[in-house]
Amino acid sequence: MDAELKQFIGKLDTLDFKKMYNDNFFWTWDKTDDELAAVFTVADALRHLRENNISTRIFDSGLGISIFRDNSTRTRFSFASACNLLGLTPQDLDEKKSQIAHGETVRETANMVSFMADVIGIRDDMYIGKGHTYQKTVADAVEKGYRDGILEQKPTLVNLQCDVDHxxxxxxxxxxxxxxxxxxxxxxxxxxxxxxxxxxxxxxxxxxxxxxxxxxxxxxxxxxxxxxxxxxxxxxxxxxxxxxxxxxxxxxxxxxxxxxxxxxxxxxxxxxxxxxxxxxxxxxxxxxxxxxxxxxxxxxxxxxxxxxxxxxxxxxxxxxxxxxxxxxxxxxxxxxxxxxxxxxxxxxxxxxxxxxxxxxxxSYKPYIIAAMIFLAKEKNPQAALEKLAARNMPRFFC
Amino acid sequence: MDAELKQFIGKLDTLDFKKMYNDNFFWTWDKTDDELAAVFTVADALRHLRENNISTRIFDSGLGISIFRDNSTRTRFSFASACNLLGLTPQDLDEKKSQIAHGETVRETANMVSFMADVIGIRDDMYIGKGHTYQKTVADAVEKGYRDGILEQKPTLVNLQCDVDHxxxxxxxxxxxxxxxxxxxxxxxxxxxxxxxxxxxxxxxxxxxxxxxxxxxxxxxxxxxxxxxxxxxxxxxxxxxxxxxxxxxxxxxxxxxxxxxxxxxxxxxxxxxxxxxxxxxxxxxxxxxxxxxxxxxxxxxxxxxxxxxxxxxxxxxxxxxxxxxxxxxxxxxxxxxxxxxxxxxxxxxxxxxxxxxxxxxxSYKPYIIAAMIFLAKEKNPQAALEKLAARNMPRFFC
Amino acid sequence: MDAELKQFIGKLDTLDFKKMYNDNFFWTWDKTDDELAAVFTVADALRHLRENNISTRIFDSGLGISIFRDNSTRTRFSFASACNLLGLTPQDLDEKKSQIAHGETVRETANMVSFMADVIGIRDDMYIGKGHTYQKTVADAVEKGYRDGILEQKPTLVNLQCDVDHxxxxxxxxxxxxxxxxxxxxxxxxxxxxxxxxxxxxxxxxxxxxxxxxxxxxxxxxxxxxxxxxxxxxxxxxxxxxxxxxxxxxxxxxxxxxxxxxxxxxxxxxxxxxxxxxxxxxxxxxxxxxxxxxxxxxxxxxxxxxxxxxxxxxxxxxxxxxxxxxxxxxxxxxxxxxxxxxxxxxxxxxxxxxxxxxxxxxSYKPYIIAAMIFLAKEKNPQAALEKLAARNMPRFFC
Structure with a gap:
């Protein structure tokens, strides 16, 4: 393991971010200073690994669901890039192509798209009082679905912009x-x-x-x-x-x-x-x-x-x-x-x-999103980074 | 290999489902009782492996094509999840973005999208007498394309809902x-x-x-x-x-x-x-x-x-x-x-x-679809399940 | 390594195509006879490997961006297939869903979607004097982004049809x-x-x-x-x-x-x-x-x-x-x-x-596109082909 990665891991060792495990990311002010520092550090570490051609795929399969209720270029591609970086396949829920018009409820749809979803990213910023509420409803629904044994894994919600925070x-x-x-x-x-x-x-x-x-x-x-x-x-x-x-x-x-x-x-x-x-x-x-x-x-x-x-x-x-x-x-x-x-x-x-x-x-956005997912998924992020470095799978072969 | 997986494999050993290899799935009544039992058993086995964090990727690359002629949420995501679970990249043929309006025939389109397709899933349920006919035309076209050496692999057709059966x-x-x-x-x-x-x-x-x-x-x-x-x-x-x-x-x-x-x-x-x-x-x-x-x-x-x-x-x-x-x-x-x-x-x-x-x-739908694909692709599904267990590649790393 | 692959590599040894490394593909007449011969040879080699169930994934992660300013079926699926064959995840930039209408410039968008993009394929054939110009602008933008350290890798541009050449x-x-x-x-x-x-x-x-x-x-x-x-x-x-x-x-x-x-x-x-x-x-x-x-x-x-x-x-x-x-x-x-x-x-x-x-x-189109990408990415394509054969990872497992 190179010195720079060691430094990132050393930095993480000084921080308390246990509560991020299996949690969502709605607003920065929900998080402690240590937790935000952990996101910055993991983002830098993932970027460092990729720049050194070391794969950071922690998922062999799995979906990263996105729901965009407003147009987007950079956030859409940042989310797709973050998913791809970790091994998830981005899958967009285009509400126009869905049966939501046929009377699905938010709670139902949330579970229906999540059977193999490890993360859900949502942009819903159009109406005050609506965006965050929608994201919270989705997160609660899949949380319940996970607890009730319907979902095999709990998808992490990442706020890709709501009415309150971005x-x-x-x-x-x-x-x-x-x-x-x-x-x-x-x-x-x-x-x-x-x-x-x-x-x-x-x-x-x-x-x-x-x-x-x-x-x-x-x-x-x-x-x-x-x-x-x-x-x-x-x-x-x-x-x-x-x-x-x-x-x-x-x-x-x-x-x-x-x-x-x-x-x-x-x-x-x-x-x-x-x-x-x-x-x-x-x-x-x-x-x-x-x-x-x-x-x-x-x-x-x-x-x-x-x-x-x-x-x-x-x-x-x-x-x-x-x-x-x-x-x-x-x-x-x-x-x-x-x-x-x-x-x-x-x-x-x-x-x-x-x-x-x-x-x-x-250019930091894909890494920030990936770090949010990484910290919600890996129980021991320091160990995970070490193992990725040890696995040493090339991002680009030859 | 754990006892539960052994049971699934033992169950498969008692069934005759040889004809499913390289075949399509249109209607349940085309299939024998043994064949349906094989689908249920493989679905359970794949779910068991995933729940135990064992990757079921049998494809290193390859596309899973979907054609939705009616809106869909759960079937769309179930198909994408099933493809992803097996290692295929879902790719939707959006007829509005295609040149079908420019005079392509169904047979032509079917071959053109299938050069690297291992499975084609179609939903076409809007008109009596039309949906199944369309699916059959696509399946026949790629079957012929495969026999004629145009396609390197024969894409399996999975009926994602027609006018007759779902x-x-x-x-x-x-x-x-x-x-x-x-x-x-x-x-x-x-x-x-x-x-x-x-x-x-x-x-x-x-x-x-x-x-x-x-x-x-x-x-x-x-x-x-x-x-x-x-x-x-x-x-x-x-x-x-x-x-x-x-x-x-x-x-x-x-x-x-x-x-x-x-x-x-x-x-x-x-x-x-x-x-x-x-x-x-x-x-x-x-x-x-x-x-x-x-x-x-x-x-x-x-x-x-x-x-x-x-x-x-x-x-x-x-x-x-x-x-x-x-x-x-x-x-x-x-x-x-x-x-x-x-x-x-x-x-x-x-x-x-x-x-x-x-x-x-x-929640069973993604696994049912994956099992249909698995049984059409693997000549010896029991051996394949054993090899997946032996390979023991984690679905989620760390 | 089998005899046929040896022949392809031997053929490549006789050709001078050094300049294709890290370059784009706009028009065939930009390329020397040797360079075109290299594309044909690598296309055949990749097809040969796939037909023998040997994975040609040279990317463990990474995106292949497509921009279609005209409808397309076969080119769209050929590009997706080529990306998938090499391990890239196809990601379409649908301009209608983007913020381009909100005043993005071409140069900006090009960089924004490319943070993890290894290739960008563009179809823009509608207006004389426009299509190639647009492609060139995108290629120059990401080239500059790469030189300035914004992009970690230089995405290769592949012309999927312009006003001049296809x-x-x-x-x-x-x-x-x-x-x-x-x-x-x-x-x-x-x-x-x-x-x-x-x-x-x-x-x-x-x-x-x-x-x-x-x-x-x-x-x-x-x-x-x-x-x-x-x-x-x-x-x-x-x-x-x-x-x-x-x-x-x-x-x-x-x-x-x-x-x-x-x-x-x-x-x-x-x-x-x-x-x-x-x-x-x-x-x-x-x-x-x-x-x-x-x-x-x-x-x-x-x-x-x-x-x-x-x-x-x-x-x-x-x-x-x-x-x-x-x-x-x-x-x-x-x-x-x-x-x-x-x-x-x-x-x-x-x-x-x-x-x-x-x-x-x-059916050659996916392989031609994959060969163009391969030659732009691999500094030593012959060695890369040899290593792929030696790695001997199955495209389809079991």
């Missing part, structure tokens, strides 16, 4: 931050700005800004949430951010002034989202089946957005950050001025200068 | 019955009711009731087919049921009285279907391209159904069964009163009380 | 020709006719006739391109054909007379395509977003086609070929008179007589 995204973002600054120990006192930015497109989910403030306040950084008046996120997640900051020795503050937020920042995450209050109205309209009302509301949101077109991550703003070179984060795809839209979240030169770190940031 | 469903149902009553030897004299039940939804296929009476009359049970006047199934399948019952020492009777049927029953299978005569008319309209006519007919069917709203599996009816606790079977999804519809096939308390056995029933 | 099809066609005539050495002086034929269907891509004349002029054959006045292909590809013919000691000629072309032919490839000039107009209309104009143009094309209904591969014409039995090639599906259309590309008796060779021709 943990695989934010953990990948965070891993980029950690590697960029050379370790968690260097983050204390860094200023990170989660800022709203103008977008001409549809009302984007709140789960990214909420996930970012819920996660990134845990590392002693000074986290600033900036948005125009009225573009609040869910108050519960602000509360979590506040508590995290207090506990970690950092801070969590809010401002309606983008320029003030960017001043001296080390990390910026400028991104559009829809106001929470409007998202709640939208959910109510959905509950009433008022799809015309939803259309009207979305048009109204876009009109409303237009009042804040100046909330753009410009070259000028970037110059005001620490040394003029804050790390620019985005979950992608971004609304780039002059590329995908006339006015948008970011100026093209800012975006283009950041391409390498942006793509690197995205 | 063998993977009914075999899974039957395996639940066998396990529930502790063995085939305990079924003699049991009363099983295949009953029509009211549904407010579309005209459901006949293949389940037909498959049930065609299969379950082979075990010495007293099988009763109950339906309102006019809701007959295909006469050929009734004929098969009659012959089976005579041969097995059981009985096959019909009634238009649901209450009478349930009286003292050990097993009940209440489920909606469309009247055969109307399904034939529907096929003719389809042949004439009269889609408006089909719409009209379907509305008419639903209106007609409404006359029989009292055909519901109620708590009251269930109390009249043997000891008031008949085994409740359903292929799912069911039309549950107050859950998926106002009036439907079953009352919610009856359905909910049966959830565990219902899900268990469904 | 190399996996034409190489499969060519392999059928080689095997049919017992080796490349027997092709000198053979007359091959790539002929336009009437089709009542949509404006078919030019990539097949272009690919055929660009490839098949390299083997010393007398290649004739026959089409009605105005149905020209891209002039660049004719230029390539001309140069190839001169170099190989064969010839490349053109005619507007189908009967003259067929006279004494050894191989005929009668197939419809749209006139290049009209395809260019179509691209311009597309650029202008004039979809009504495109519809109008397509109707005009079909009207125009009707003037050449007599361009059909009839029994009578076939009798005028060498000994009346020229090898009939087609990429499938064909427009068969009296089967898929009233008047079309070929008479049913001609097509039916050729079924076996036609299907055989198609």
């Amino acid at each position: 943990p695989t995204q934010c953990m990948a973002d965070m891993e980029e931050v950690i590697h960029y600054f050379g370790g968690v120990e260097n983050l204390k006192g860094k200023k990170l700005v989660m800022s709203w930015a103008y977008s001409p497109s549809y009302g984007k989910p709140l789960s990214v800004p909420q996930g970012v403030i819920g996660l990134m306040t845990r590392f002693g950084m000074d986290v600033v949430l900036a948005h125009p008046d009225g573009y609040d996120v869910m108050p519960e997640t602000e509360e979590i951010a506040r508590k995290n900051a207090a506990k970690s020795g950092g801070s969590f503050t809010k401002t309606n002034n983008m320029a003030e937020a960017f001043e001296g920042a080390d990390i910026v995450y400028p991104k559009s989202w829809a106001p929470f209050a409007m998202m709640e109205t939208r959910t109510n309209l959905y509950g009433e089946g008022d799809f015309e009302g939803i259309d009207r509301l979305e048009k109204q949101m876009l009109e409303h957005n237009k009042e804040y077109m100046d909330w753009c991550c410009t070259e000028k703003l970037m110059k005001t950050t620490n040394n003029g070179k804050a790390l620019y984060l985005h979950c992608l795809p971004a609304d780039i001025e002059g590329v995908s839209c006339e006015r948008g979240e970011v100026e093209a030169p800012v975006f283009n200068a950041a391409l390498d770190t942006l793509y690197k940031e995205a | 063998p993977t469903q009914c075999m899974a149902d039957m395996e639940e019955v066998i396990h529930y009553f502790g063995g085939v030897e305990n079924l003699k004299g049991k009363k099983l009711v295949m009953s029509w039940a009211y549904s407010p939804s579309y005209g459901k296929p006949l293949s389940v009731p037909q498959g049930v009476i065609g299969l379950m009359t082979r075990f010495g049970m007293d099988v009763v087919l109950a339906h309102p006047d006019g809701y007959d199934v295909m006469p050929e399948t009734e004929e098969i049921a009659r012959k089976n019952a005579a041969k097995s020492g059981g009985s096959f009777t019909k009634t238009n009285n649901m209450a009478e049927a349930f009286e003292g029953a050990d097993i009940v299978y209440p489920k909606s279907w469309a009247p055969f005569a109307m399904m034939e008319t529907r096929t003719n309209l389809y042949g004439e391209g009269d889609f408006e006519g089909i719409d009209r007919l379907e509305k008419q069917m639903l209106e007609h159904n409404k006359e029989y709203m009292d055909w519901c599996c109620t708590e009251k009816l269930m109390k009249t069964t043997n000891n008031g606790k008949a085994l409740y079977l359903h292929c799912l999804p069911a039309d549950i009163e107050g859950v998926s519809c106002e009036r439907g096939e079953v009352e919610a308390p009856v359905f909910n009380a049966a959830l565990d056995t219902l899900y268990k029933e469904a | 190399p996996t099809q034409c190489m499969a066609d060519m392999e059928e020709v080689i095997h049919y005539f017992g080796g490349v050495e027997n092709l000198k002086g053979k007359k091959l006719v790539m002929s336009w034929a009437y089709s009542p269907s949509y404006g078919k891509p030019l990539s097949v006739p272009q690919g055929v004349i660009g490839l098949m002029t390299r083997f010393g054959m007398d290649v004739v391109l026959a089409h009605p006045d105005g149905y020209d292909v891209m002039p660049e590809t004719e230029e390539i054909a001309r140069k190839n013919a001169a170099k190989s000691g064969g010839s490349f000629t053109k005619t507007n007379n189908m009967a003259e072309a067929f006279e004494g032919a050894d191989i005929v490839y009668p197939k419809s395509w749209a006139p290049f000039a009209m395809m260019e107009t179509r691209t311009n209309l597309y650029g202008e977003g004039d979809f009504e104009g495109i519809d109008r143009l397509e109707k005009q094309m079909l009207e125009h086609n009707k003037e050449y209904m007599d361009w059909c591969c009839t029994e009578k014409l076939m009798k005028t070929t060498n000994n009346g039995k020229a090898l009939y090639l087609h990429c499938l599906p064909a427009d068969i008179e009296g089967v898929s259309c009233e008047r079309g590309e070929v008479e049913a008796p001609v097509f039916n007589a050729a079924l076996d060779t036609l299907y055989k021709e198609a």
Whole structure:
């Protein structure tokens, strides 16, 4: 076993993450600091093994089920890649091709697709109050199915984005931050700005800004949430951010002034989202089946957005950050001025200068997902990593 | 090798199923009693190996093709699970994405997708006289392709539901019955009711009731087919049921009285279907391209159904069964009163009380499909099972 | 190692194909004669191993991404089969389910789906000047991603049909020709006719006739391109054909007379395509977003086609070929008179007589694709083949 892998295993030995075994991953704030550190460490270890052409297949067969209730490219492929990396065959439940319309219940479907499923990944971020509830229902159903002896194994649920959090995204973002600054120990006192930015497109989910403030306040950084008046996120997640900051020795503050937020920042995450209050109205309209009302509301949101077109991550703003070179984060795809839209979240030169770190940031996602699965499946992850290294099966033969 | 596996192999040694090698699986009544017993036994053996974390991958590579001409959740995932369990990669032929519209023939398509296919599963249950014919055409085409040296292996066809039979469903149902009553030897004299039940939804296929009476009359049970006047199934399948019952020492009777049927029953299978005569008319309209006519007919069917709203599996009816606790079977999804519809096939308390056995029933399907493939591929299934046990490759590593 | 495999390896030892390592496959005319010979040889070697139940899985995990911007059956399944044969999991990027509509750029998407991708196959043949450009953009993006350390491996691009060439099809066609005539050495002086034929269907891509004349002029054959006045292909590809013919000691000629072309032919490839000039107009209309104009143009094309209904591969014409039995090639599906259309590309008796060779021709495609991937991935393909034979892992176990 090489020295680097030994280090990862040594790191895991210092952490307590016993409760992750056979558990699900809904929100980062459900997890302890040690548990999150375990995810980062296993992600790095799996990447290290793959880069050294050592297979990390812990499954000889088995399915990884995905359910996407919203379009997706990178999360879809990240999930498929993570499953494949561990030996699971990705299988998408396309609700349009299913009999759900014929009266299946969520609980029933969850069990029916899970007879050979080791993991279920769900993206359901469209309606406030719905996404997490749906994921929880699925997880409870298969948990019960497992306990009742219907399922031979308990599929782990991985939240691929709900209405509240987007943990695989934010953990990948965070891993980029950690590697960029050379370790968690260097983050204390860094200023990170989660800022709203103008977008001409549809009302984007709140789960990214909420996930970012819920996660990134845990590392002693000074986290600033900036948005125009009225573009609040869910108050519960602000509360979590506040508590995290207090506990970690950092801070969590809010401002309606983008320029003030960017001043001296080390990390910026400028991104559009829809106001929470409007998202709640939208959910109510959905509950009433008022799809015309939803259309009207979305048009109204876009009109409303237009009042804040100046909330753009410009070259000028970037110059005001620490040394003029804050790390620019985005979950992608971004609304780039002059590329995908006339006015948008970011100026093209800012975006283009950041391409390498942006793509690197995205590249962690498959490993983060794989690490979440690995920690839920392996009772002794350190031993499992050792055994994989000892088995030494090549990922690519010859 | 453990004792349980030894028992399965011992059981297989007593059966004659040589003809299943390299053959297809269309209808249960094509198969001898020994052949069906072999499917049940191999299904149990594969499940036993998997539960003991022993890989049952007999394929290192190869595709399992599925063609779904009707929506599906459980059959789709059961087929994918079965393929995965044996090492095949599921690959769906989505006819909308294919060039079939560009003038391919069935025979051509069948060969074109089969160069590396070891199995083809087809669901085509929409039109009387069409589904089986299509499956037979595909099977004949690849058989010829194999004989002519175009295909290196002969893909086995597995009927995932046609207009006549639904063998993977009914075999899974039957395996639940066998396990529930502790063995085939305990079924003699049991009363099983295949009953029509009211549904407010579309005209459901006949293949389940037909498959049930065609299969379950082979075990010495007293099988009763109950339906309102006019809701007959295909006469050929009734004929098969009659012959089976005579041969097995059981009985096959019909009634238009649901209450009478349930009286003292050990097993009940209440489920909606469309009247055969109307399904034939529907096929003719389809042949004439009269889609408006089909719409009209379907509305008419639903209106007609409404006359029989009292055909519901109620708590009251269930109390009249043997000891008031008949085994409740359903292929799912069911039309549950107050859950998926106002009036439907079953009352919610009856359905909910049966959830565990219902899900268990469904859980056999992947193994039944895998067993059908296994028996078509392995020349000596007993030896193959022994070798899998000896290879002792873990399904889940560490 | 058996004698036949030894021969394949011996053949490879005589060829120079070093540059294929880590490279893409866009057009056959990018490749040297040795490189094409290597593809044919590796394809045969992989087929030989599979036929002898020896696994050719060189990947323990990894994805094979496909992007189909046009419908496809055989290419879709050929690609999936090739990936599966080598151990990669096929994963389709369905652009409708992706966030491309949300403003992703091609470069971004290419990287986002490629974190664990070893190969990307693309079909994009709808618009002149677009398909190849798109493929090149994707290949450049992942090449850069690999160089910048974002991707751990460089995905190889395989052209599954562009606006210019259809190399996996034409190489499969060519392999059928080689095997049919017992080796490349027997092709000198053979007359091959790539002929336009009437089709009542949509404006078919030019990539097949272009690919055929660009490839098949390299083997010393007398290649004739026959089409009605105005149905020209891209002039660049004719230029390539001309140069190839001169170099190989064969010839490349053109005619507007189908009967003259067929006279004494050894191989005929009668197939419809749209006139290049009209395809260019179509691209311009597309650029202008004039979809009504495109519809109008397509109707005009079909009207125009009707003037050449007599361009059909009839029994009578076939009798005028060498000994009346020229090898009939087609990429499938064909427009068969009296089967898929009233008047079309070929008479049913001609097509039916050729079924076996036609299907055989198609059966090479998965192996051609697999060989392209193999040569791009294995630094020393001969050693890799030897090691696969020595590993002797069964494709099918027991």
